[in-house]
Amino acid sequence: MTTAYRFSFALLACLAVLFSSCASKSITASPEGTVTNSSAVYTIPLGGNTYLTSGAGSGDKVTADGITSWSNPQSIFSTYFKTESAGRVQLQLALDGQQAGSTIKVSIDGQSREVKVKPGDQLVEVGKYDLKAPGYVQVDVQGLQKSGTDYGAVKELIVKADQDLGLSFVKDNEASRFYWGRRGPSVHLSYTLPAEKNFKWFYSELEVPEGDEPIGSYFMANGFGEGYFGIQVNSPSERRVLFSVWSPFVTDNPEEIPEEEKIKLLKKGEGVYTGEFGNEGSGGQSYFKYNWKADNTYRFLNSVEPDGKGNTIYTAYFYAPEEGKWKLIASFLRPKTDTWYKRPHSFLENFHDTRGHISRRGLYKNQWARDVDGNWVELTEARFTGDDIARRAYRLDYSGGREGTQFFLRNGGFFDETVAIGTMFNRPASETPPVVDFDSLP
Structure with missing residues (x-):
């Protein structure tokens, strides 16, 4: 990540x-x-x-x-x-x-x-x-x-x-x-997905309040078993939409990955950078430099689908209200993988170890999954978890849960409130599925 x-x-x-x-x-x-x-x-x-x-x-x-x-x-x-x-x-x-x-x-x-x-x-x-x-x-x-x-x-x-x-x-x-x-505790929300169906799509929305987006923040909206998709604050002048898929070959050095286990790029949107990443696992990475705004709600849509040949295809789309349309970020093929969408989740982390004393917070909204038959299922239950630093109680400045009709995550800044690892939260159902014209997606 x-x-x-x-x-x-x-x-x-x-x-x-x-x-x-x-x-x-x-x-x-x-x-x-x-x-x-x-x-x-x-x-x-x-x-x-x-x-x-x-x-x-x-x-x-x-x-x-x-x-x-x-x-x-x-x-x-x-x-x-x-x-x-x-x-x-x-x-x-x-x-x-x-x-x-x-x-x-x-x-x-x-x-x-x-x-x-x-x-x-x-x-x-x-x-x-x-x-x-x-x-x-x-x-x-x-x-x-x-x-x-x-x-x-x-x-x-x-x-x-x-x-x-x-x-x-x-x-x-x-x-x-x-x-x-020094980076601070990373925190996560794992959404409960019905086990009796196969799901291809996951949709969610994300808002970052003004003042809660210091440099080094990664607000990950749509996670899955093999990767993640969200928005970052990279510098005072640069923000990104980031979508990455881990290789099935476990290493922190992408140069060690055998050719037959490398993530393959299938397509990408205009202006999107693609390459490899390392240090926290390795795999294929894509990002789009976009100056997303605090207090605006952004939409995330991604799919996970087996290709029938022992591989799985991962595709991500981003919707900015300022643009009014879906944008393709990238589509990757992960070899030696045969799965539908598993483990939908969100997380919040800081990736600059010099900025772990600054607080950040994100609002995670309106989570839905779409099964292979085209039916939407609203995901209203989430389990709150933390990383090794949180679980060891080395850092206790972390929180998360329900806020009104949405979920939230907060970390960093050495505030005193702490939510117990493993706590389950539920938000009210909206019962209004997202409107997505899948045939017109780029």
Whole structure:
């Protein structure tokens, strides 16, 4: 599909930000008193929990090792974590090879404190704070003065508490979880399809509210067992309609796919790019650069049909209200496959690991399937699920379900509301099938 930190700094950044939902939390600095006999110590790696939230383009960055480049005074690094309960915490930053002295500012929920860092420091005390309520916490750090080239290299944020606060954060980098964790949790809606019939077509509609479409978002409307179809935000000036089909040969490298298992392009619409993709499985990809608009409802129609020779043909059409007609995106042949439409679903993901601290939301509407005899069946039931990062509770800023007469999905931004994985939702039936002139489709 479309296609993460470091030291004790991660925990620090986590307390300072809280994002929009966290901003209301009461977190007070306590210069007096200590956290004694700590029964809980949390080491938060910045590599999976920290973002450069101010100072983009400065060259400062977060890598899997934490904050490795930090020379611009405009740069702000934000670390996030979630706590299940209130309590007093003591914060420390773990450094890596501090070469020169510096002064940094640590900010948590509108409160700031200057911290001195000396050459050779490996562990720096950041202070003690009372967390007055559970939820996401954001911790910001910013450089004030430095005698060397960098303010410091921060690997981890360490949180100590008298009791178990149930902190949630990206804990390890196994299977590249820092990268996936910084992208944020992906969430899905799997629609219930009657099992007694063969279905060729799936239709749905999608609206993205204004302000909920940050760069890196993929709003996937029409998923199937072997691929996906939806819209993306690729840059400030580019948006796409994306349709992809996985090869039956399982690999992340398209160059490894044998010729007899490659996805074959049968036809494509005018202005549509086609090629191969990798890194999340491999296969055939097509996209159409189209400046779709927030608050508009777009229609998606695609088919899955066996060719009777041991292969299956996948075709996708996109309808923009601005254009008033269906557009062919592409038609692919998948070898060694004999299936009708299976596993209709939608999902929401972020494919830029530097933007997982920004929230996105999509409205998924009016799902219908058409069987091989031409009968429409309305799909009003959906199961909510999440990816590995969500299931492990490394990130809990995800939600989905029913909103009025439609479904919705939301992720990223470190908001506090979470919907249980596996929850079933139902929307009201419209009982009005889509009007599609199949004979006139391009």
